[in-house]
Amino acid sequence: MTTEPPVLLLREHFDTLLEALARRGYKVVGPTVSEGTIVYDEVSRAEDLPVGWTDEQEGGRYRLKRRDDAALFGYAVGAQSWKQYLHPPRLRLVKADRDASGRMSFSDGDDAEPERYAFLGVRSCELHAMTIQDRVFLGSGVADTHYERRRKRVFSIGVSCGVAGGTCFCVSMGTGPQVTDRTPHDLALTEVIEEERHYFILTAGSDEGREVLAGLPVTPAGETEVSAAKQRVDQTAATMGRRMNAEGVRELLLENLEHPRWDDVAQRCLTCANCTLVCPTCFCTTVEDVADLTGDHAERWRRWDSCFTLDFTWMHGGSARQSGKSRYRQWLTHKLSTWHDQFGSSGCVGCGRCITWCPVGIDLTQEIAAFRDHPITPSPSQP
Amino acid sequence: MSAAASSRPKLAVWKFASCDGCQLSLLDCEDELLAVADAIEIANFAEATRRVVDGPYDLSLVEGSITTAHDAGRIREVRAQSKYLVTIGACATAGGIQALRNWQDVGEMASVVYAKPEYLETLATSTPIAHHVPVDFELRGCPVNKHQLVEVVLAFLHRRKPLVSAHSVCVECKLRGNPCVMVAHGTPCLGPVTQAGCGAICPAYNRGCYGCFGPMESPNPAALSSQWTAMGVPDRDILRAYRSYNGYAPPFREESDRHEP
Numbered sequence A: 001m002t003t004e005p006p007v008l009l010l011r012e013h014f015d016t017l018l019e020a021l022a023r024r025g026y027k028v029v030g031p032t033v034s035e036g037t038i039v040y041d042e043v044s045r046a047e048d049l050p051v052g053w054t055d056e057q058e059g060g061r062y063r064l065k066r067r068d069d070a071a072l073f074g075y076a077v078g079a080q081s082w083k084q085y086l087h088p089p090r091l092r093l094v095k096a097d098r099d100a101s102g103r104m105s106f107s108d109g110d111d112a113e114p115e116r117y118a119f120l121g122v123r124s125c126e127l128h129a130m131t132i133q134d135r136v137f138l139g140s141g142v143a144d145t146h147y148e149r150r151r152k153r154v155f156s157i158g159v160s161c162g163v164a165g166g167t168c169f170c171v172s173m174g175t176g177p178q179v180t181d182r183t184p185h186d187l188a189l190t191e192v193i194e195e196e197r198h199y200f201i202l203t204a205g206s207d208e209g210r211e212v213l214a215g216l217p218v219t220p221a222g223e224t225e226v227s228a229a230k231q232r233v234d235q236t237a238a239t240m241g242r243r244m245n246a247e248g249v250r251e252l253l254l255e256n257l258e259h260p261r262w263d264d265v266a267q268r269c270l271t272c273a274n275c276t277l278v279c280p281t282c283f284c285t286t287v288e289d290v291a292d293l294t295g296d297h298a299e300r301w302r303r304w305d306s307c308f309t310l311d312f313t314w315m316h317g318g319s320a321r322q323s324g325k326s327r328y329r330q331w332l333t334h335k336l337s338t339w340h341d342q343f344g345s346s347g348c349v350g351c352g353r354c355i356t357w358c359p360v361g362i363d364l365t366q367e368i369a370a371f372r373d374h375p376i377t378p379s380p381s382q383p
Numbered sequence B: 001m002s003a004a005a006s007s008r009p010k011l012a013v014w015k016f017a018s019c020d021g022c023q024l025s026l027l028d029c030e031d032e033l034l035a036v037a038d039a040i041e042i043a044n045f046a047e048a049t050r051r052v053v054d055g056p057y058d059l060s061l062v063e064g065s066i067t068t069a070h071d072a073g074r075i076r077e078v079r080a081q082s083k084y085l086v087t088i089g090a091c092a093t094a095g096g097i098q099a100l101r102n103w104q105d106v107g108e109m110a111s112v113v114y115a116k117p118e119y120l121e122t123l124a125t126s127t128p129i130a131h132h133v134p135v136d137f138e139l140r141g142c143p144v145n146k147h148q149l150v151e152v153v154l155a156f157l158h159r160r161k162p163l164v165s166a167h168s169v170c171v172e173c174k175l176r177g178n179p180c181v182m183v184a185h186g187t188p189c190l191g192p193v194t195q196a197g198c199g200a201i202c203p204a205y206n207r208g209c210y211g212c213f214g215p216m217e218s219p220n221p222a223a224l225s226s227q228w229t230a231m232g233v234p235d236r237d238i239l240r241a242y243r244s245y246n247g248y249a250p251p252f253r254e255e256s257d258r259h260e261p
Helices: A009-024 A124-138 A145-151 A209-216 A223-239 A249-254 A263-270 A274-278 A324-343 A366-372 B021-027 B031-039 B069-081 B090-092 B097-104 B105-115 B146-157 B169-176 B181-185 B222-230 B235-243 B249-256
Strands: A007-010 A025-036 A039-044 A051-057 A061-066 A090-098 A104-108 A117-123 A156-158 A185-193 A199-205 A283-289 A295-302 B010-015 B041-044 B057-064 B082-088 B137-141
Touching: A007 A009, A007 B082, A009 A025, A009 A117, A009 A185, A009 A199, A009 A209, A039 A061, A039 B010, A061 B181, A117 A124, A117 B249, A124 A145, A124 A156, A124 A324, A156 A209, A185 A209, A185 A223, A199 A209, A199 A223, A249 A324, A249 A366, A263 A324, A263 A366, A263 B222, A295 B169, B010 B021, B010 B069, B021 B057, B021 B082, B021 B146, B031 B146, B057 B090, B057 B146, B069 B235, B082 B090, B082 B146, B090 B097, B137 B146, B222 B235, B222 B249, B235 B249
Parallel strands: A025 A117, A117 A156, A156 A185, B010 B041, B010 B057, B057 B082, B082 B137
Antiparallel strands: A007 A199, A025 A039, A051 A061, A090 A104, A090 A295, A185 A199, A283 A295
């Protein structure tokens, strides 16, 4: 792992990293500005990154703002998560055909070779989210092969954060802002901008990362530079926009399933599903069958779904979770409570997307605080 | 299979008070339409052919709302002749833009608009088809999405439930990778309370959703309006946003009424 001393890459040499990845056959995807937001898309040079931009994030509000420098990673987290590449929004699972004699044949619908992506600029919270999805898709003994094929091809370049977003709370969740060996990655970098110099402190987290580093015009990083990088990340940790007391939250929610706060949040909740779709760990899908007019060619597709839709729990007789209250409660208790039972960790990494991208700004850190401040007192034991 | 298994099922398309746009979506299917015409006998479709085959019909697609006493009678005849009746579009499913009359005095409006209002025979209201006869399926949209229309016809042919989701437009935005225009740009958007089906066209071009597909399955317009108010949208504009093509659909109607001066 990252035992070697860190190295320094000057900003003017940053493109050599992108070129090295391209030479190794990777399609590099990273942050880029589109329609007033930072999204993940293909990047080929440093100029494609959000140079000199930062993001202001609040509940239900996101705005790009100019920085007074030319930072490449001077923002918090983008609108989307990396799951769109590993767990695509739409995926064809099966193709089925019926020939003239009426015989059916089935074939793999996910038959194209997945792209080899290099993810540039993965935040620590996002690396944790990928690790969580690894447990969801690969950890149960029966691997999701669609996810597995994509995941094992990824080269990830983590970036420790130099700025905390208004809705960030990774410190509360123990998932950032420093990229560490707790989450697999190939390279990790921290950006430093000083009066005279703009550089990156890099470490390798894998053999392939080490090979890539060996081909770059890097120099050994001095103690001053390493500590300048650390200072920036420490500063980020100290300025989180949100905090959540995550201790005992699993029990807190389970003890408050009938708390009046659920009615309160249901008044505000649109049941629109945005929170689940922007969440980097939410993984739920639905399956849809489509056929052509003749009925001779059919396909089975998987697409992102959400516990906020009525169809999600539709069974004979209707949906199990009719009210917005029951759907919000399902989401929050799964994310922060029963996720522990199911996958051995919290389902929340503190990236803040569900707060920022909720059109009405519902904030789970406030909801949790409300349960803590006024818990339903456990009733005295029944005689 | 039905008795129609031996011969092609008969399709009829009916027009009530409407702009014809939804019927045109069927014509707009082009390649698919040729295939549909192979599988189905187009027995009555004035926009496509003068040939009319007598009923009864296996599937009737009904466009438009009921605005006259004559049409209120005619829809009963259509229902009586149709094994399945599917309404298509905002007029047929919610009363359409012409349902704005439901908030006005029709007599007074007619006297302003028409030189000889006494020639008009019209009801005081524009109402959806389902207010008059039982409807087997309602396909939303102003206009309907042609892919969803073909899907409904296919589902009918294959005797299965149509794959038409009732969740919010937001889901389509996220599947498409649109960042939220309300959050990122401060653009008022009806997407969170509107049913999917259009493919989130407007937000993909940086416009807020206009609510063309009507209320989603569990809309909470009051919560959305609170946010719009916080964003500085005046009550008058909130009222107008809800009171459009699907303004008479109950959740939108009630929300628009809450913002009356």
